[in-house]
Amino acid sequence: MxxxxxxxxxxxxxxxxxxxxxxxxxxxxxxxxxQWLILKDIAKHGTTxxxxxxxxxQIEKSTANKVIKHLLELGLIQSEQGEDRRVKNLTMTEEGxxxxxxxxxxxxEMQREVLQNVDQEQLEEMIITFEKMKI
Numbered sequence: 604m605x606x607x608x609x610x611x612x613x614x615x616x617x618x619x620x621x622x623x624x625x626x627x628x629x630x631x632x633x634x635x636x637x638q639w640l641i642l643k644d645i646a647k648h649g650t651t652x653x654x655x656x657x658x659x660x661q662i663e664k665s666t667a668n669k670v671i672k673h674l675l676e677l678g679l680i681q682s683e684q685g686e687d688r689r690v691k692n693l694t695m696t697e698e699g700x701x702x703x704x705x706x707x708x709x710x711x712e713m714q715r716e717v718l719q720n721v722d723q724e725q726l727e728e729m730i731i732t733f734e735k736m737k738i
Contacts, residue, residue: 622636628713634706641667644659645680645694645699646695656671656693671693674699679695679702680695680696680699
């Protein structure tokens with residue numbers, strides 16, 4: 604087997620179980636991974652827009668719009684008119700920030716457990732390697 608195939612086989616073997624573990628945490632908060640990723644994006648970047656979220660997450664604007672609409676309905680984020688009437692600024696609500704902190708703690712615990720046999724230097728090398736890859 605070619606080394607490239609071995610690499611991607613190893614990646615897929617890690618990815619699915621990781622997503623399943625993450626989803627088991629998220630479902631206890633009635634969240635889907637798509638909602639969590641957008642909530643995390645807003646937490647990281649602060650005030651933002653739908654266009655910026657869709658660009659950073661590399662998803663279609665219509666998909667981002669559906670998820671954002673649901674997060675608005677859940678009261679986890681809020682939308683305010685920007686200076687440009689065509690733009691709505693998205694920010695996290697107090698409830699959203701609280702939920703984000705709580706879920707983040709559980710996700711970090713799970714991630715530490717997954718990475719318990721990998722040292723800091725190896726992690727840094729893997730991050731650099733992933734950043735070099737282009738899709």
